[in-house]
Amino acid sequence: GAVVSQHPSWVICKSGTSVKIECRSLDFQATTMFWYRQFPKQSLMLMATSNEGSKATYEQGVEKDKFLINHASLTLSTLTVTSAHPEDSSFYICSASQLAGGVIETQYFGPGTRLLVL
């Protein structure tokens, strides 16, 4: 149980184009979904938190107009990188949180999406 998928697993695009990444919780309804970015040999950096049907909460320094997040249902969140530039190239990982016995929300992570902007 607690499986999270991401699509696509990797994407190459030209500078100036937009890229959409999907995150789905396959076997549970996620209370909250999170989007992270990870640079080589570094830990995860939280970009934003989203709840179904409401606006995402972005971390300080993350441009909300550049990284558009839509959380349409309890099982689907999307991240759109608008007007992508080479500096946006990175490994993007989503997570979905599920209550564990009603005590705490455990985050389960997707496999990640590697974005390369040329």
Add this chain to the structure above:
Amino acid sequence: EDQVTQSPEALRLQEGESSSLNCSYTVSGLRGLFWYRQDPGKGPEFLFTLYSAGEEKEKERLKATLTKKESFLHITAPKPEDSATYLCAVSNAGGTSYGKLTFGQGTILTVHP
């Protein structure tokens, strides 16, 4: 501000050589401490959640323990397939940060056959 520090940064073990990874944390109110395993090019895989000091959890060759200031991930008789980056994270019980995780930098474990 919540802080998580993991040590060592990298650990090399021979197959069968048991050891421990450390995670020291500072948080205003601990909601939970999480251990994840991450293989290269993949998302983190959930291992354990610890809620309160004194709690222990085991899974195969791994055992996680928690005190008020730190957590240990003990690896007993490791195998090469245990090689990965192990991440520690804490969740704050505070209102606005509810559900958010603060991650440590990770420990890169390499187990040689």
